Amino acid sequence: MRQSRRTVALAGAVAAVVVGMSGCSSDDGNGGGGAPEAAGAEQTAADFLTAWADGDTEAAAALTDDPEAAAAALTEFAEGAGVSELSATPGPATGADGAATEVPFEVTARVTYEDDASDWLYDSALTVVRQAADGDGDEGSDGDEAEDGGESVRIRWSPEILHPRLTEGRTLEVGPGAGPPPVTALDRNGDALDPDEHPTLKPLLEQLAAAHGEQAGGSPGAELRLTGGTADTDAEGNDDDNSEDGEGGDAEDGDEVLLQLAEPTRGEVPTTIDPELQRIAEKTLEDSDRSALVAIQPSTGAILAVVNNPGDDENIALEGRLAPGSTWKIITAGMLIDAGLADPAAPHPCPKKFEFEDWPFQNLDEFEIKGGTFTQSFAASCNTAFISAAPELEDDQLTRYAERVFGIGLEWDTGVEAMTGYLAEESKAQMAAQLIGQASVRANPLVMASVSATVKDGTFRQPFLVPPSFDDRELVTADGPSDGTAAQLRALMATTAAAGTAAEAMAGVEGDVGAKTGSAEVFEQKKPNAWFTAYRDDLAVAAVVRESGHGGKFAGPLVAEVLRSAGGAGDD
CATH class of the missing domain: 3.10.450.50 (Nuclear Transport Factor 2; Chain: A,)
Known part of the structure; x- marks a missing residue:
């Protein structure tokens, strides 16, 4: 496979010059400085x-x-x-x-x-x-x-x-075609993924060519091109040099293809996309503007569906950097349980308000739970139940736990570009705000689907879109929660799905289920970003709907519909 351009010197060229002698005299008759005869x-x-x-x-x-x-x-x-x-x-x-x-x-x-x-x-x-x-x-x-x-x-x-067309500042260059070899992406069944059938996948399919074109068995072809400068066009905007051999084509970055020596050939890149689940997810989100969703198989980490609506917008599903709001409380709950600061069955304070480092925190509509347990606080998404633990925590405790147990911020090699979660080391009120998924905490549906998948399976399995066996890359690892903590987190999410803030959205979703809602406040946004993450059997799904409202109302129905409609999607 060609790796770079090279030059080829003119060697042994043979002229075949035929001089036409039928021209007209053009002597201006002044004996000097005029046109030659x-x-x-x-x-x-x-x-x-x-x-x-x-x-x-x-x-x-x-x-x-x-x-x-x-x-x-x-x-x-x-x-x-x-x-x-x-x-x-x-x-x-x-x-x-x-x-x-x-x-x-x-x-x-x-x-x-x-x-x-x-x-x-x-x-x-x-x-x-x-x-x-x-x-x-x-x-x-x-x-x-x-x-x-x-x-x-x-x-x-x-x-x-x-x-x-070789104007000043332009040069000729022969070599492989511009860009990586074209590829055909295959779904998990080995069938071609048609970008026209799955338009929301187009940006990802383009990334696959850039990331895996060399391993895919294709070729970029070969071409002669003009580089630099700007191609001239005629008065009608057409190329002004369209000769019979088809030269004069346009290329990216202002370059211009003059001659195609060899057409590109397509390679094949396998993916883990489940075509049926992808169709379900696309249909589910088609009427929900500014939404994104990711579905993961907990037992493997395989990414089964990715949807962004609109599809030509930024890739929020995999690359978004948004505060995840209360969905992050899954991670915080695990940390508090491991640190002995929370017990699902034990009483846990949930006051209307809690002040930490001169910063007041409160619950939605200032609700409170008197004499309730941590399970009740989690299911009701009580902010103060989590903020009240802040005085007992070290500044970087949540950062270290999220990375060590859930793989947050590690370099996941999914096969395409991805943002894997982020939270800076904070102190005082900002550290407390991180406990409820605000301040510097950043995530996307991929990250939050992975959190649910980790809880469901009890093991962190790095998500991937391209099977690692395709290019022999190694996936990152994290400890995952202990067996006891994983079981308690599943119980917390199950209660939330059955009788908490996620209950209305999850109604009718049968099987081994768990869920968590989130509503993330964003500066200068009139409405919060709605979040929802959940699992059903061997399928974990997370979604965000930007600037919409409460997670249970706007993101929850999307996730629940995918879980409800998926049936056996994702099963091997």
């Missing part, structure tokens, strides 16, 4: 084209009015374009403008890159002018000395002579 112009043009085709850069450059610039451009053309053979056939000289005579010509070249080669045909032209001879006398082709002495016939140098 047609015959002289054609001869000078023929000599230049012959030297160029023969690879005699010095001789060709000497026939121009700027030999140094011409020599550099001719050398760069031969090497950059990968031209191995070239012939140039001039046409008859055309009418002069009083000072110059134009000679059109046709180029036929053979362009080679590694094992690929193609013929390159295009038209160009050069301009022949008179110029004063230097003091040493001009040396050039036969007949390039003006008969009246003191002047010589020269080609007015311009890089466009070599190709009409």
Whole structure:
């Protein structure tokens, strides 16, 4: 597979120059400074084209009015374009403008890159002018000395002579096609994922080509392209050089493909997407604007569905950086249980308000639970039940726990770009706010689906979209919760799904289920971001609906519908 571009020098080029002698006289009759006669112009043009085709850069450059610039451009053309053979056939000289005579010509070249080669045909032209001879006398082709002495016939140098689109600042380059080899993404059943059928996956499928094109068995093809500058277009906005061989195509970053030596070939990249579950998730979110959802298989970590609505917006599902609100309390609860600061069955305070480091915290609508247990506080999403533990915690305790147990912030190699959660080390009120998923805490549906999957399975399994066996990459590991803590977290989430803030959304979702709601306040947003994460048997799902409201009302029905409709989706 090609890894980089290389240059191919002009070697053994054979000229096939046919001089057209039918041009009209263009002598202005003033004996100097005017346009050369047609015959002289054609001869000078023929000599230049012959030297160029023969690879005699010095001789060709000497026939121009700027030999140094011409020599550099001719050398760069031969090497950059990968031209191995070239012939140039001039046409008859055309009418002069009083000072110059134009000679059109046709180029036929053979362009080679590694094992690929193609013929390159295009038209160009050069301009022949008179110029004063230097003091040493001009040396050039036969007949390039003006008969009246003191002047010589020269080609007015311009890089466009070599190709009409080779304007100043642009260079020719032969090599593999721009970008990675194209790929076809396969679902978990080995069938092609059609981006038209799953439009929300288009950004991910493009990432797969960039990330795995080299391993996928495809090829970027080979092409000759102009780089740098801006391609010219005609008055109607069309390419101004569309010759019969199909050159003149557009390419990314302002580059322009002049010749396709070999078409790209597609490789195949396997994914873990479950096509049926993906369709369910897409349909579920189609009427919910500014939403994103991820589904994961807890027993493996395989990502089964990814949806962003709108699909052409940023990839919130995998790359979003949003405060997760109270869904984060799953992680905080695990930390408090492990630290002996909470026991699901024991009484736990849930006052209306709790002040920490001069910062007041309160529950939604200032509710309170008198004499309740930690399970009740968790199910009701009592903020103060968590904030009240802040005085007993170290500043970095939650950060360390989230990374060690749930893999938050580790470098998950999912196969595509992903943000794996973040929380900075905070102190005082900001540290307390982190306990309820605010302050510097950042997550996305991928992260929160992974949290639910870790609780359900009892083991942290790094999520992945491309199976690690495809490219032999290693997945990161984390400790996961202890068996006892995992069991208690499952019980907390089950109670929330049955009788807590998630109960209304989860009604009718049968099986081994658990859930947690979240509503994250965002500065200068009128409404909070709605969050919901849940599991059913071997399927964990999380969703966010930005600037909508309460998680149980706006994100919960989306997650529940996917869980309810999935049936056996995700099962091996």
